[in-house]
Amino acid sequence: MNVTTPPSEGIGASVRRREDLRFLSGRGQYTDDLNRPGQLHAWILRSPHAHARIGGIDTAAAAAMPGVRAIYTAAHIEAAGLGGVPCGWQVTGKGGKVMAEPMHPVLASGKVRHVGDPVAVVVAETRSQARDAAEAIAVSYTPLPALPTMAAALAPGAALLHDDAPGNVCFDWEIGDAAATDAAFAAAYKVVRFETTNNRLVPNAMEPRAAIGDYDPNSGEHTLYTTSQNPHVIRLLMGAFVLKVPEHRLRVVAPDVGGGFGSKIYHYAEEAIVTWAAAQLKRPVKWTCERSEAFVSDAHGRDHVTRAELALDAEGRFLGLRVETLANMGAYLSTFAPAVPTYLSATLLAGCYTTPAIHGQVKAVFTSTVPVDAYRGAGRPETTYLLERLVDVAAREMGMDRVEIRRKNFIRPDQFPYQTPVALQYDSGDYEATLREALRVARYDSFEQRRAEAKARGRLRGIGISTYLEACGIAPSKLVGQLGARAGLYEVANIRVHPTGSVSVFTGTHSHGQGHETTFAQLVSEQLGVPLSQVEVVHGDTGKIPFGMGTYGSRSLAVGGSAMVKAMDKIIAKGRKIAAHLLEASVEDIEFSNGQFRVAGTDRAKAFAEISMAAYVPHNYPIEEIEPGLEETAFYDPKNFTYPGGCHICEVEIDPETGETEVVNFTACDDVGRVINPMIVEGQIQGGLAQGIGQALIENTVYDSEGQLLSASFADYAMPRAAQIPAFDVSTSTTLCTHNPLGVKGCGEVGAIGSPPAVINAVVDALRDYGVTHVEMPATPQKIWSIIHSKGGAALPAAAE
Structure with a gap:
């Protein structure tokens, strides 16, 4: 150009x-700021059970209440011939077996499958009238066994969430060369093993979701105003598969959107409900989500349990990698959920390293929890966390320096374009450059002096490194179509x-x-x-x-x-x-x-x-x-993904008396390709870093054995606050993308991808003298305090030999 x-x-x-x-x-102008002339208000009655059979729904008392104009249940939806909420990606597993794809009804039909599953919708003149009427609806439930975890769902004899998903398995998928990987392990000098859980997160965008359905009886045109990152795809999915309305008669408007982090990509049932209801009532229908409602209705993120093995030679070079992941899909398949642990995660198992043989397996599981889908980074944070923790474990077990083991295994600039063993071909990058710059800015060489000074103050200080690579701008359409995408990209x-x-x-x-x-x-x-x-x-x-x-x-x-x-x-x-x-x-x-x-x-x-x-x-x-x-x-239509990468270095201090972790320094050097606006790039990276630190230290979604969400409000779900976020040292080191005219790679997710392993690596390093080798996310004060006291208490131990 x-x-x-x-x-x-x-x-x-x-x-x-x-x-x-x-x-x-x-x-x-956000969706909730909009009001249509003569609009009605919707309130959605949601299931209090994680898994139950619906007996009867008595709406008589609610229908007689002031202001109520309509009450709809699954019977109305089915009588109207509406379809279910569609999934936008189909995964084909081992042996060519296509994934199980159960019906995702707009309103629960026959059974509810997670707390928050929509059961009925009340439409009234005011929001408070609709809410009051919803509370008067009597639903007869017969509770069924809850399946709040993948272990429960996969247990022998477990209840089935969907009759057409045997064993509660959505798909069993693999990538890479199993035979070559087995051979690499057979020749290995050392095999390092690691198991971890990537904790489930609730997106919690600043603006809760909202939707307004409108209908013009003169033209037959439906209009949906919605908080969406994806208005055209919403029109396609909702029009073609749910409402069965021609696209020229369906307009979708997404005004200002106050954050999403992926949670507003998907087509949600509420959008179809208000659009359809407006046409039935010939008046606009508005729904705005409450924050507590968002916890049980917005798609969650992450929730992978993974076992990995890394084979190394005597010099510390990576020979082979085996990875087995259980990925929680929740109760239904959200729009892009099947792609997250497979084509957006396992295809990056090479990371920025020259591992010659890789084999990955992913088993996706239905549970009686809120559906899971892409959340900032969408699969890449999960893989990066696994690799960067695994590399630290390998360094310790091999007796090698954490920096040098990475340098020894980096893909070099002269090796690009670089074909990985897991489908992707990287076009450009310089991982040594971002590592070198991050080490300089973080004053890595003088860290031991800071550790000693902290110890003199009664604090445990640690430093952690993450050298990561991710894939952005998912493409091209022909390739992703072959991989199961149901739309062009x-x-x-x-x-x-x-x-x-x-x-x-x-x-x-x-x-x-x-x-x-x-x-x-x-x-x-x-x-x-x-x-x-x-x-x-x-x-x-x-x-x-x-x-x-x-x-x-x-x-x-x-x-x-x-x-x-x-x-x-x-x-x-x-x-x-x-x-x-x-x-x-x-x-x-x-x-x-x-x-x-x-x-x-x-x-x-x-x-x-x-x-x-x-x-x-x-x-x-x-x-x-x-x-x-x-x-x-x-x-x-892009020819390839783009591949941002970089190095994040985190420095923490832990108070052994309380288990409180403070991030005292954080350095990020990222290669995001050509930078259009440095100030915006820095802001995007800082926002991602805050989310990554939140996942590493405090955020966690917790269900009890009955499938009740215990972390269902900000009283129980800890969001990072300004006091917990340090001043960041953010910089860029640029290699250009070779296949788009701008040379850009993407910056919106790098902060959330590279930071969690850097934080946990730092926490583990701070606890090294207690013999600690791993701490699961989130590394909460209670968890760290318990670890310290299980190792002998808050008195600082002598340095390990």
Whole structure:
């Protein structure tokens, strides 16, 4: 692409986010801020049982209550011929066996399968009336055995959550070469074993989910306003599979979205409920989730139990890796759930290392818990955590330095493109560079002095390293289609240049806090030479934008931005033809830079706005050769994933009297490809680091033996607070992506991917003199205090020999 503007506004400039003025001044337009004329309000009655048979549902008393306009149950949904909530990815397991894909009803039919499963919906004039009426509905339940854990679900003779999922297994899948891996282990000098649980998390975006269904009886058009990262996919899934409404009669609008971290990618039952109910009642229907309701209705994240073995030679080189994972799917398959532990996780088992033989197995299990799906990082944090803890364990058992064992096994820059044993081919990277820079900034060489000083104060100090790699911008469509994706993974951009030279960008991706209205405008400013003030970014409305695939997996810039570049290339190509006519020159002689079309080697030029005016006022225009107007659309389907990577180093202090862990220093050096806006990149990384530290130290989702969610509010689910988050040292070390026109890789998830193992490695290092070799996430004060006291109490032990 052309470099046409100074860095004050274009690529590389730390431009303040344009959207923040309205957000910080309370003028954002979130779904709950919207109110449609004559709207009704919905309240959803949810199951109090984890697993139970539904006998009868008595709605008579509720229907007679003030303001109630309708009550719907599964019987109404089934009578209307509505489909179930669809899954967007199909996994084929061992022996070609296709995954079990039980029906996911919009409202529970016959049985409830997790606490929070929607059973009935009340629609009333006010929200409080709907809520009061829902409490008056009498449901007869016959409790069935709860299956709150994968162990319970897989136990011999366990109750079946779904009759069409024998043994409560969704799929049993594998990747890699088992025979080659067995041979590597047979030749090994040392085999290191490790087992861990990647704890379940609740996303807890700042803005709870909300949805408004509207219906125009004159046109037959349905409109859904929803808190979504993915409006076009919601329209496709809901229209084609649930409501069975033609797409031209279904519009999905996602206004400002206050965070999502993946939890707003999926199609949820509530969206179909309000859209369908609005058509039945011929009035808009609004539903807004309460925070306590979100804990039992928003898709959760993580929840893997994994055993791994690493084979090494006598010099500490990795020879082979075996991994077996149990992945919790929850009660139903959410939109992308099957892809998370398989194609988004196990395909990265090589990490940034040259392990020549790898075999991974994943068994997905249904449990009577909230469905699980992609959460910031989606499979990559799970694999990174496993590898980086395993590498530390290997270093200890081999008697090697933690840094040197990593260096010895890194993929070198001269080995790219690098084909891994688990399908993926990496295009670029320099893992030594990010490690070297992180070590320098973290003052790694002087750490032992800080450890000794902390010990003198009665504190345990530890340092942990994580060198990671992840995959972003999931692609290409042909490949993922072969792997089970039920949608394409391209992106689209429509660039409309107005007569005076201002630009409207219509993009199929969306924003849920990443600052797209700023960075996308910077791309336009860079390539077309248009001031930021003259660039409008439009997203989130299927009625305005060509079909797009939304925002997730750090794809927005790598895929959506690349589509914009392609569309702007078309704009420039047409502009050169118009300029050639106006300047009486050949098209080949027209150059474009800094917002000027110029005859090469001369001072004869036309400004971008002059060309756009000529396109719309074609008084002097080759009309027989070029159509009027200046608007272009482009689709971009990536050739490969992008592969960000980097090094995170965490330094902690533990108070042995209380078990409290303080993160005292955190250094992150990440390779995210070309950086468009350094300030936004730093903010994205810091946000991810906060989430990663939260998972490592305090966040955890806990069910009891009856399937009741014990951590169902902020009173019991610990979210990281400002006091627990240190000042971060964040920097970048860049290698460019080789297969997209921007050279970008993605930054939205790296913080949450690289940080958890760095934190736990630091905690284990701090406890080394107690003989501790592993602490499961979250490393809560209670857990660490118990470990310390099981090893003899808070008195600091002498250093281990």
